Amino acid sequence: MHILFVHRSGSGQFAALIASLVAQGDEVTLITERPAPEQPGLRQLAYTVGEASTQHPALAATDYHLRTGEAVAELMTSLAASDPPDVVIGHTGWGGLLFARDALPDAALLGYCEYYYRSTGSDLDFGAAAPIPPAERQRIRMRNAAQLLALDTLDAAYAPTQWQRQQYPAAYRQRIAVCHDGIDTTLCRPDPEARFTLPDGRELAPGAPVVTFVARDLDPYRGYPQFMRAAALLAERHPELIFVAVGGDGPGYGRPREDGSLWREAMLAETGLADRVVHIPWLSYEAMVRLFQVSAAHVYLTVPFVLSWSLLEAMACGCLIVGSDTPPMREVVRDGVNGLLTPFDAPYQLAQRIEEALRHAPRMVPLRRAARETIRAGYERERCIDRQLGWIRRLAR
Template identity: 40%
Template sequence: MRILFVHQNTPGQYKHLVRRLASDPANQIAFIGKVQREMPRVATVTYKPNREPGTATHPYIHLFEGQVLHGQGAVRAGLALQQRGFSPEVICAHPGWGEALFLKDVFPDAKLLTYCEFFYRADGSDVGFDPERPVTLDTRCRIRAKNAALLTSLEAADWGMSPTEWQFRQHPEAFRSKISIIHDGVDTDLCRPDEDVVVTLPDGRVLTRRDEVVTYVARNLEPYRGFPTFMRAAEDILRRRPNARILVVGGDEVSYGTAPADAANWREKMLAEVSPDPDRIHFLGKVPYDRFLEIVRLSRAHVYLTYPFVLSWSLLEAMACGALVIGSATQPVQEVIEDGRNGLLADFFDSRSVADRVVEALDRACDDPDGVAALRSAARRTVVERFDLERICLPAQLRLIEDLRAGRKPGVTAEVPGLAAVG
């Protein structure tokens, strides 16, 4: 097969899929992105937009102008591939930055498979979730316009792939009949428990599973991932658990939402509001992937909070490592965690509730180790049975691509226990 992947942050969600397809000498694989990363047997072409969106552009379409510029960059990269004799049968593209807008115009005979990660709504998801940020008419108009590139890409696409049922349901009903629910996949052979794990902190202190360790992980520390709630809970947890230590993983940039108006970043803002014991809370910044796995394997209570938004890989990877997760009772998390069966849930905005569930987990680790072991085993089993990379997700993705290439209508879901067919 001849397959073109397109994602501005090479390889993005296509990491496992590209590697698998490129390992077969019968396939020809190319990748268009803004970031140059060498991958074995993959022809890579990078691009950059010619300019930034204009300062005078209407705020509603400022994002769309940027997406059009990215789309034009992807066109130029596609033409470069054409000149080298590459003509894809299937294109796998993430539409979020606009790169999928014009690909069918460059390669009209190719089947376009878009990665349907999210569709913005003024009700029922991230917008309007925080009561301190009410939805205005201006917000509604801005959100409607924000979907322009996603809608255009959906119309052009031959098929779509969405990682979870909740994310699938955010997309317009008119397009759901051509979107399959298939997760990117979790390598459960790599993401697995290790009772002998050892983590050495930057100050030289060594932690093992015998230590009372609470963990929190996000790409960046910000409200979308519940960081303010977590920090308020952290102060409470450390006060109530004198032997506990908290490890915080994440950067100080902004992935989603906005930076605070009155501080350099959300970490500094929250440390000005609350005062957790500085000797027992450790901000580790962004860490390499193997270090992240060690941290969640070490954890006795792993906190994962999120707006109704894209579900983080880190949640499923932590569960696969046998972490006892205290998650927010928001729709993306509730699709994966059932309270008391494979984890614990708490109110996203209620820091006392989060602290109570963490303290409960720590108490149970001492008083009911068999019960905690059962929760941890159930967490891992959930990921193995529904999101396993090699046995479920990659085979489903490969079938979908082959169906498109062969002109067959794909199925709408991966064959996952507990996930009914939709569409």
């Protein structure tokens, strides 16, 4: 069987699924804009997206999606003539599947539905202090244009969480199943012997008073400013605490600051925590797991948006989660059962909950165990991949 994947950034969310298909001896091809490292058994076809052809701000994303769809369709057409795939699996959000049905009319199409943008009741207007300008609402609505056209041609689709599925229009929602990408619970597990070495040489072990924060970038979407303000409150009362924040300095899912400074720089200037918070721009996956394994309290905050793998990996490691009471967090973390929840934009309450977690560590052990069991029961990688493989086999038939 020949399976074709389409993803803008290498294998992305499909990495484990691709590895399973390769291991089973299936032919696997990946069409991508940013090729992943070479992997035995995986053929990669790279495309390039030309220059933008429109200057209308509301059409910027649509223009990129159109050019992506054209580039991907050209590669698909070549495959159709030489080695047609049986099943195509692609991310619906970036235009890669826009013309898949035209280029590969005989292939089954399975879409990965990560996020449907909404102008109200979602990330755009969450906590907004002022009305959202009409032009911004129009821009965000237009971001879905190519995705909707792709959805109309799919044979099946799935989303990683129930909340992400619910963001899609009702007309398509009934065709979207729910299955996460999966978490490796054999690697992500509690380890009382774990050790994590800070850049200054200090070694941390389980039981150390360390509060952790991990995000791709240190941005407001993931609550970095709120974390830093809570850390400032705690630092005054608890000089023994060690704060570790992992994340890059890019704009992340939001936009750059209007003053041109980085969020890390701005929050260090505001809080004066340069000597108390250890900032690490990037960690290997193995090092990140070790950090989770030594964490006394792990802070995960998010506006209503895509749920991060890192939260689930931290839970699988038995972290005590202190998170935001926002969707889709509530789908995974239940306050007082497998973690602690607090309002998103309330640094004082966040500091209180972190303090509670540290002060009553023995009482938090059942929550840590429940967090891991939540991941094992609903997000364990092998089960998720088995389900996805079942879809592929049925679609191929």
